[in-house]
Amino acid sequence: MAEAVLTAEHIAKAFGAHKVLSDVRFCIGADEIVGLLGPNGSGKSTLLNIVSGFSRPDAGEILFLGKSLAGMPSHKIARHGLVRTFQLPSMPHRMTVREVLRAGSRDGAGLLNSFTGKGSEDANADELIEQFALAPVAHLPASSLSGGQKKLLSIAVALRTRPKLLCLDEPTAGVHPQLRGRMVELLKAFNKRGVAMLVVEHDMHFIRELCGRCIVLDRGEIIADCAPRELTENERVVEAYLGKSVARQKVSA
Numbered sequence: 001m002a003e004a005v006l007t008a009e010h011i012a013k014a015f016g017a018h019k020v021l022s023d024v025r026f027c028i029g030a031d032e033i034v035g036l037l038g039p040n041g042s043g044k045s046t047l048l049n050i051v052s053g054f055s056r057p058d059a060g061e062i063l064f065l066g067k068s069l070a071g072m073p074s075h076k077i078a079r080h081g082l083v084r085t086f087q088l089p090s091m092p093h094r095m096t097v098r099e100v101l102r103a104g105s106r107d108g109a110g111l112l113n114s115f116t117g118k119g120s121e122d123a124n125a126d127e128l129i130e131q132f133a134l135a136p137v138a139h140l141p142a143s144s145l146s147g148g149q150k151k152l153l154s155i156a157v158a159l160r161t162r163p164k165l166l167c168l169d170e171p172t173a174g175v176h177p178q179l180r181g182r183m184v185e186l187l188k189a190f191n192k193r194g195v196a197m198l199v200v201e202h203d204m205h206f207i208r209e210l211c212g213r214c215i216v217l218d219r220g221e222i223i224a225d226c227a228p229r230e231l232t233e234n235e236r237v238v239e240a241y242l243g244k245s246v247a248r249q250k251v252s253a
């Protein structure tokens with residue numbers, strides 16, 4: 001693993017009496033794509049919210065590129081290069097897909113170019129439109145896109161900011177299966193160019209294709225940190241998804 005881009009130290013979070021995360025600890029190397037898995041309600045989105053500054057932990061700390069993110073608002077965290085997407089992305093009503101992509105860049109150069117004329121930033125936005133199969137809808141209001149297309153646009157917008165760490169919340173939900181394979185290729189290509197990734201996802205095929213490592217949460221605790229191919233051999237993981245008795249049969253078979 002290359003130097004850590006993100007370190008989560010002893011993260012805990014509760015909503016009232018409901019403990020959602022307990023002593024969660026992990027690192028992500030600058031060259032990694034890490035899957036964040038777990039059954040429904042295991043705490044994945046809560047952890048992603050904490051990592052990206054949309055929620056505060058009750059205890060513990062997130063370090064990004066060696067610096068604490070404690071108290072930093074999400075927009076500042078994004079400006080530092082830690083960007084996330086959402087399960088249900090919302091899009092502006094009055095901007096087309098092309099305008100949304102041209103406007104978004106971490107240093108604001110894209111926004112400037114969208115007023116002053118085409119530059120290399122616009123070329124970069126147009127390239128993303130092609131790569132994410134958004135050319136046929138580039139002229140439409142971003143808010144009018146289908147759920148899957150909004151998902152693709154939100155990932156393209158996040159990549160447009162040239163992040164160091166991209167956190168993706170269920171990137172394939174609503175996306176056509178053919179495009180999922182393309183998404184794997186694209187995300188791997190961006191990873192090779194220096195974008196580390198943390199990916200919450202239920203599609204195990206997608207995870208196996210994309211991720212070098214997986215962290216599995218169950219009831220707010222990390223129960224596995226391993227290569228995707230090792231998941232089906234891990235009794236705690238099988239138990240978390242299928243129940244204890246099935247797990248024993250499966251792992252001893």
Ligand SMILES: Nc1ncnc2c1ncn2[C@@H]1O[C@H](COP(=O)(O)OP(=O)(O)OP(=O)(O)O)[C@@H](O)[C@H]1O
Nearest residue numbers: 015016018020038039040041042043044045046047
């Ligand atoms: N704002 C909140 N207030 C109260 N409880 C919450 C809040 N956010 C999350 N929870 C609870 O925390 C637990 C974990 O939720 P979370 O959304 O993190 O799970 P998840 O692993 O992302 O689930 P899924 O795979 O279904 O999206 C759930 O029991 C949920 O009800």
